[in-house]
Amino acid sequence: MVESELVGQSAAMRDVRKLIDIAAPTKTTILVQGETGTGKELVARSIHKLSGRKGDLVSINCSAIPAELLESELFGYEKGAFTGAEKMRQGRFEMASGGTLFLDEIGDMPLPLQAKLLRAIENHAVQRVGGGKDIPIDLRLVCATHQNIESDIDAGKFRADLFYRINVFPIKLPNLAERSVDIPKIILELKKLIKKQLDCGPLPDFDDSAIQEFSRYPWPGNVRELRNLVERACLLFPGKVVSGKQVQDHLLRLKAPDPVAEQDALWEATADLAGTTSASTDDIESAPLPHPAHYKDWFAYFDSIDLRRHLQDVEIVLIEAALEKSNGMVSLAADSLKLRRTTLIEKMKKFLIQKTIV
Ligand SMILES: Nc1ncnc2c1ncn2[C@@H]1O[C@H](COP(=O)(O)OP(=O)(O)OP(=O)(O)O)[C@@H](O)[C@H]1O
Numbered sequence: 001m002v003e004s005e006l007v008g009q010s011a012a013m014r015d016v017r018k019l020i021d022i023a024a025p026t027k028t029t030i031l032v033q034g035e036t037g038t039g040k041e042l043v044a045r046s047i048h049k050l051s052g053r054k055g056d057l058v059s060i061n062c063s064a065i066p067a068e069l070l071e072s073e074l075f076g077y078e079k080g081a082f083t084g085a086e087k088m089r090q091g092r093f094e095m096a097s098g099g100t101l102f103l104d105e106i107g108d109m110p111l112p113l114q115a116k117l118l119r120a121i122e123n124h125a126v127q128r129v130g131g132g133k134d135i136p137i138d139l140r141l142v143c144a145t146h147q148n149i150e151s152d153i154d155a156g157k158f159r160a161d162l163f164y165r166i167n168v169f170p171i172k173l174p175n176l177a178e179r180s181v182d183i184p185k186i187i188l189e190l191k192k193l194i195k196k197q198l199d200c201g202p203l204p205d206f207d208d209s210a211i212q213e214f215s216r217y218p219w220p221g222n223v224r225e226l227r228n229l230v231e232r233a234c235l236l237f238p239g240k241v242v243s244g245k246q247v248q249d250h251l252l253r254l255k256a257p258d259p260v261a262e263q264d265a266l267w268e269a270t271a272d273l274a275g276t277t278s279a280s281t282d283d284i285e286s287a288p289l290p291h292p293a294h295y296k297d298w299f300a301y302f303d304s305i306d307l308r309r310h311l312q313d314v315e316i317v318l319i320e321a322a323l324e325k326s327n328g329m330v331s332l333a334a335d336s337l338k339l340r341r342t343t344l345i346e347k348m349k350k351f352l353i354q355k356t357i358v
């Protein structure tokens, strides 16, 4: 499999690599934390590569496997342990013996299984489902999570004793927006990877204005989002130099698909409603906002409405308008929307809204 290297010259990424170098050759348990797409799996791979351990890197994503199956996936089962268990099967712990076990999204491990996991880590041994004897394993464990496990502990969803057992050597990956100086190097690495994987034509380059756009962007999907964007650029601009404007128009802002007729009609209807409302005597503070009661009338025009999408569209328009009025000052915009600043920032991230409105 083609893999990228963990690149980046930022102080944060240099620290991450230093920690990997220190911990990889030992058998210490590592907990990799970071938001989605920050490179947690890549870190696990680097740790395994640098560990010098002879066995395989065996990965399991705890959130992707139904709770009922997770136990036998992790610990294996004996013949006859349950209906359908026609022969013995090893679990991932056993398969990883002598190598590295990567427990991805460990925050999603169901509570009842956490006790069994703790026992396996403490005893360096597992018991297969339906089996009574301990099977010793040469264990090297790397765990990852995008969640704040401490708050899961407070909420009673994660065992504190297990957390202290896995949080021996934490490695925290910063969000891409906090290390935007790394973007040019990461792009180079991603281009190499994409070239190999897609076997595509000549690769594009990005000029300074494009890199500037990238530095301003909040990257909610982190490096994975950057990877997707570079891949899109490879297809849209093969062999070309991509400008900031092209990044804005074609790559960054995930534009809504071409307005469907229904959506247009919906907005027209909103305009009508705004008109009626301003003339009405309802006790609405400032005109021309449509009064919520008028939304009822929409079903006179439409059989259905994508409510979530429409409400999001309204939120985006109002947030952008507030930011424009406050010249991009988030606190002011938050005040005018009667939102907390942090809530507004969350929404801006979610809807990919930038501070500078042009
Ligand atoms: N520092 C980096 N340098 C180069 N490529 C990177 C870097 N970090 C991540 N990548 C690439 O970004 C993509 C996402 O990384 P990865 O799958 O490791 O993230 P993740 O944190 O495990 O994401 P998720 O939480 O969604 O599982 C991969 O293609 C990976 O190769």
Ligand SMILES: [Mg+2]
Pocket (backbone or CB within 6 Å): 040, 041, 104
């Ligand atoms: Mg991952």
